[in-house]
Amino acid sequence: xxxxxxxxxxxxxxxxxxxxxxxxxxxxxxxxxxxxxxxxxxxxxxxxxxxxxxxxxxxxxxxxxxxxxxxxxxxxxxxxxxxxxxxxxxxxxxxxxxxxxxxxxxxxxxxxxxxxxxxxxxxxxxxxxxxxxxxxxxxxxxxxxxxxxxxxxxxxxxxxxxxxxxxxxxxxxxxxxxxxxxxxxxxxxxxxxxxxxxxxxxxxxxxxxxxxxxxxxxxxxxxxxxxxxxxxxxxxxxxxxxxxxxxxxxxxxxxxxxxxx
Amino acid sequence: xxxxxxxxxxxxxxxxxxxxxxxxxxxxxxxxxxxxxxxxxxxxxxxxxxxxxxxxxxxxxxxxxxxxxxxxxxxxxxxxxxxxxxxxxxxxxxxxxxxxxxxxxxxxxxxxxxxxxxxxxxxxxxxxxxxxxxxxxxxxxxxxxxxxxxxxxxxxxxxxxxxxxxxxxxxxxxxxxxxxxxxxxxxxxxxxxxxxxxxxxxxxxxxxxxxxxxxxxxxxxxxxxxxxxxxxxxxxxxxxxxxxxxxxxxxxxxxxxxxxxxxxxxxxxxxxxxxxxxxxxxxxxxxxxxxxxxxxxxxxxxxxxxxxxxxxxxxxxxxxxxxxxxxxxxxxxxxxxxxx
Ligand SMILES: Nc1ncnc2c1ncn2[C@@H]1O[C@H](COP(=O)(O)OP(=O)(O)O)[C@@H](O)[C@H]1O
Ligand SMILES: [Mg+2]
Numbered sequence: 317x318x319x320x321x322x323x324x325x326x327x328x329x330x331x332x333x334x335x336x337x338x339x340x341x342x343x344x345x346x347x348x349x350x351x352x353x354x355x356x357x358x359x360x361x362x363x364x365x366x367x368x369x370x371x372x373x374x375x376x377x378x379x380x381x382x383x384x385x386x387x388x389x390x391x392x393x394x395x396x397x398x399x400x401x402x403x404x405x406x407x408x409x410x411x412x413x414x415x416x417x418x419x420x421x422x423x424x425x426x427x428x429x430x431x432x433x434x435x436x437x438x439x440x441x442x443x444x445x446x447x448x449x450x451x452x453x454x455x456x457x458x459x460x461x462x463x464x465x466x467x468x469x470x471x472x473x474x475x476x477x478x479x480x481x482x483x484x485x486x487x488x489x490x491x492x493x494x495x496x497x498x499x500x501x502x503x504x505x506x507x508x509x510x511x512x513x514x515x516x517x518x519x520x521x522x523x524x525x526x527x528x529x530x531x532x533x534x535x536x537x538x539x540x541x542x543x544x545x546x547x548x549x550x551x552x553x554x555x556x557x558x559x560x561x562x563x564x565x566x567x568x569x570x571x572x573x574x575x576x577x
Numbered sequence: 578x579x580x581x582x583x584x585x586x587x588x589x590x591x592x593x594x595x596x597x598x599x600x601x602x603x604x605x606x607x608x609x610x611x612x613x614x615x616x617x618x619x620x621x622x623x624x625x626x627x628x629x630x631x632x633x634x635x636x637x638x639x640x641x642x643x644x645x646x647x648x649x650x651x652x653x654x655x656x657x658x659x660x661x662x663x664x665x666x667x668x669x670x671x672x673x674x675x676x677x678x679x680x681x682x683x684x685x686x687x688x689x690x691x692x693x694x695x696x697x698x699x700x701x702x703x704x705x706x707x708x709x710x711x712x713x714x715x716x717x718x719x720x721x722x723x724x725x726x727x728x729x730x731x732x733x734x735x736x737x738x739x740x741x742x743x744x745x746x747x748x749x750x751x752x753x754x755x756x757x758x759x760x761x762x763x764x765x766x767x768x769x770x771x772x773x774x775x776x777x778x779x780x781x782x783x784x785x786x787x788x789x790x791x792x793x794x795x796x797x798x799x800x801x802x803x804x805x806x807x808x809x810x811x812x813x814x815x816x817x818x819x820x821x822x823x824x825x826x827x828x829x830x831x832x833x834x835x836x837x838x839x840x841x842x843x844x845x846x847x848x849x850x851x852x853x854x855x856x857x858x859x860x861x862x863x864x865x866x867x868x869x870x871x872x873x874x875x876x877x878x879x880x881x882x883x884x885x886x887x888x889x890x891x892x893x894x895x896x897x898x899x900x901x902x903x904x905x906x907x908x909x910x911x912x913x914x915x916x917x
Binding site for chain 2: 370408
């Protein structure tokens with residue numbers, strides 16, 4: 317088997333001396349889409365932030381490799397250049413930075429770091445127009461400050477726009493579906509499905525099964541208390557939908573606080 | 578004298594002030610220029626201003642009537658061996674006229690002490706934009722005073738940017754003497770290592786029915802000190818004054834200093850006046866977001882500093898002329914960060 321795109325081995329992470337991730341194991345091969353499902357507070361966002369290199373998380377054990385390279389040794393910008401992309405659960409607003417300027421700086425920073433030529437302005441505008449059209453993003457929105465005054469749905473679509481422009485090898489999407497109505501969800505899912513290819517892997521983090529009707533995963537993992545407690549095919553998501561999380565994580569938990577919590 | 582001197586602003590109508598000596602430029606419609614003996618008129622209670630009045634030999638006088646569609650630049654340049662350079666400009670904007678004047682300061686790497694004064698009278702119904710940019714060499718000391726006498730129904734915009742001399746004091750004073758006028762005063766101090774930048778501001782709302790905003794931003798790095806002392810005086814009888822003063826500071830490192838001293842002196846009872854100050858460092862969440870897209874930490878910091886100051890340049894609006902000016906102004910901030 318070829319080198320996995322992403323290989324997470326017994327990853328343990330603490331925040332302020334409290335262990336949040338308690339030994340995560342996960343391997344993504346090129347072309348695969350994996351879903352991670354779990355209750356609020358189970359550690360899904362922590363996993364996505366640790367992969368992206370956010371400060372404040374202490375890795376106390378385990379390893380993460382991206383195409384065989386030690387991901388945890390890299391700074392956040394190096395991880396992005398190496399091919400990692402995180403679609404944020406809560407995208408950050410940056411007043412004073414026009415979205416279009418940001419997209420151009422980010423795209424050219426990555427091209428430059430990889431030794432590729434920077435895109436000319438007309439080429440850049442053409443690429444953005446195409447990608448924005450696909451996601452039904454109004455180009456007027458791109459003139460506004462980054463994520464400022466964007467609706468919840470606009471923010472999520474802007475994340476997927478960035479993802480399609482930056483062409484990462486590993487896409488981590490943290491609850492990209494939350495706050496989206498069904499139409500927006502379909503648009504986002506279509507944008508994501510266009511990006512599925514054999515050289516790319518995706519990790520779709522979600523709380524609800526409905527996104528997985530549109531982005532059909534190869535594997536589903538149930539996340540509870542900082543680790544994967546069960547893995548299966550796409551039918552596992554449907555099972556979760558019916559039974560709630562209670563059957564999968566600690567028996568002490570109340571089923572009433574399952575999926576809808 | 579180097580062949581290249583001063584600061585180039587494409588398309589501007591430029592007056593040279595080399596070592597304080599005014600020179601005339603080719604005439605343009607709506608603008609008359611003179612060189613006059615002695616100091617500019619007006620009050621000189623301020624010690625630095627009094628020194629300027631006592632020492633200056635001649636000054637540049639500009640009279641603006643009608644609409645001048647080109648940007649007028651006064652390009653101050655100090656060169657040669659270190660010297661005490663005194664200079665002055667008087668600008669009279671006739672009733673109903675409109676113009677933009679940019680004063681730039683630059684010069685060679687000698688320990689000059691500059692003392693400059695500009696006095697501006699803005700006539701009734703006129704609209705006037707005045708931008709001052711100090712890009713003198715770090716080794717020099719820069720003292721400058723800008724005074725605005727404002728008539729009725731005026732629209733005034735004033736912006737000062739300090740990114741040059743290691744020691745600078747930019748004194749801004751304004752008197753609203755006619756009703757229906759509005760002024761926006763803005764400023765930016767960029768204080769790197771070994772730099773002390775001070776902007777004292779005195780705004781007097783002398784008559785009823787005038788409004789102003791004051792927005793001053795200061796960015797300081799380790800070993801830099803930026804100071805804003807803003808005072809707004811609302812005279813007895815100056816009812817319906819609306820004045821809002823704001824200072825926003827950004828500290829880039831430990832050991833940076835940002836000081837703000839706002840003062841309101843209000844002698845009328847039917848007014849809306851306020852002041853505020855905020856100070857913080859770069860937002861870690863924003864930095865992480867930019868870096869997570871592949872932007873390296875230095876560029877991410879530069880983007881956020883530029884974003885912090887950008888609001889000051891919003892008024893420049895669209896159009897070729899203003900695009901040039903915008904690039905010069907916001908380029909100052911990103912160049913400064915890159916040099917830190
Ligand atoms: N920066 C942080 N500081 C303190 N606690 C945190 C921090 N980030 C996450 N946690 C805690 O870690 C646990 C997992 O949170 P999170 O990863 O956001 O879960 P999920 O995304 O699955 O809802 C929660 O108990 C949360 O309170
Ligand atoms: Mg989460």
